[in-house]
Amino acid sequence: MSATNTQPVYLTCITCRLAFKDAELQRLHYKTEWHRYNLKRKVVNLPPVTLNDYLQKISKEKTEKEETQKDKRVYCEPCQKLFANVNAYDNHLNSKKHKYNDKVYLDRGDNMEIKSKKENTVNSYQVEKEDMIEEVDSDEWDDDTENPIDNDECLFCSHHSKNFFKNLEHMTIVHSFFIPDIEFCTDVQGLLRYLGEKVTKGYMCLWCNESGRAFRSAEAAKSHMVDKGHCRMLHEGVTLAEYVDYFDYSSSYPDVKDEMDVDEEVRKLWYLV
Structure with a gap:
């Protein structure tokens, strides 16, 4: 009987050409200035830079700025x-x-x-x-860093609601947005905040995710989602692991032994082929 070959399945960042062992590392990476810098390079068809090259660039710019001001x-x-x-x-x-x-x-x-x-x-x-003001690189734009969910604002347009629930209602009615398997979602607000981070900091379409085109700003990403009918989150295949912290499917397995940690078993599945 031959042994079954297993190997880990990694989450990836196509833009920076990285692989991650878990979803948390991937989410943290999406928030870095390095990732955002590479997104902007991708828009103008430039190759990504490594973390080391990015840090050297920042250090060089800082040194040049200090030298410029030193003798003034x-x-x-x-x-x-x-x-x-x-x-x-x-x-x-x-x-x-x-x-x-x-x-x-x-x-x-x-x-x-x-x-x-x-x-x-x-x-x-x-x-x-x-x-003396430092000129902005040709591949840099203004940052859209404020998370709309914190201000009860829509992920897809400029509509402002009275509260979080009214905001969710607006997105559902106007943009046909919905949370997949909502009965298993354990942190709706946290999930929407994370989606807001992807739009405002990653300039990403929630449906295309990383496989789609890169955008210059959050507004461009929002316009794309509205125009293409992409006002929904991709929740299938490997992207399930990206949102694993916001869902708990243990109640859907009534025959599972009491002593088994269902969440742990589900996580292990993502590292098997």
Whole structure:
């Protein structure tokens, strides 16, 4: 009798080309800036970067920014003090001592001439400061990080409801959204929050999941789901493991022995072929 060959089945992130042993690691990965950065690269048909390359990129940008600001000395004329960089000067402007000296400075001598000189200095400083603002990479966009479920807002449109249950009712009636096997769902609110994370942080279609196209923003993902009739969650095949923490099917197995941990047995199934 030949032995049965078994091997683990891993959950994956196609975008970053990673494999995970459990759904929790996969969910945590979806929330990382590294994953979001690769999603944005995917939109413009660029290959993903490894975690090491991403960390090196962030470190390099931080170093370059610090070097740029290091030699930008700024002089405060009212206080007659030289500051090593713009950040130090910005902090100084909010100090009580500077505000007092600034008032005295304006009241001294020919006020109109001094005020005019100050306006020119401020305008010059503002231009210099704006020039120092780091340019956004061509593959970066504004973040849509606020979870709509926390604000009782729809996952698919901008509708705002009075409470969580009204919000769920709206999504059901207007968008035909439903929770599969809801009688076995143990944490409806937690599940919807997770779906909200996928839309607002992962820019993902809940039905296409990772197999679909990448989107530039949460709004683009929402428009796609509405236009394509994808206002529903994929809950079949390997994606069942992704939502395992929100469902409990133990009550559907009445013949299972009392001493058997059904949840543990279900989890083991995902690591068998």
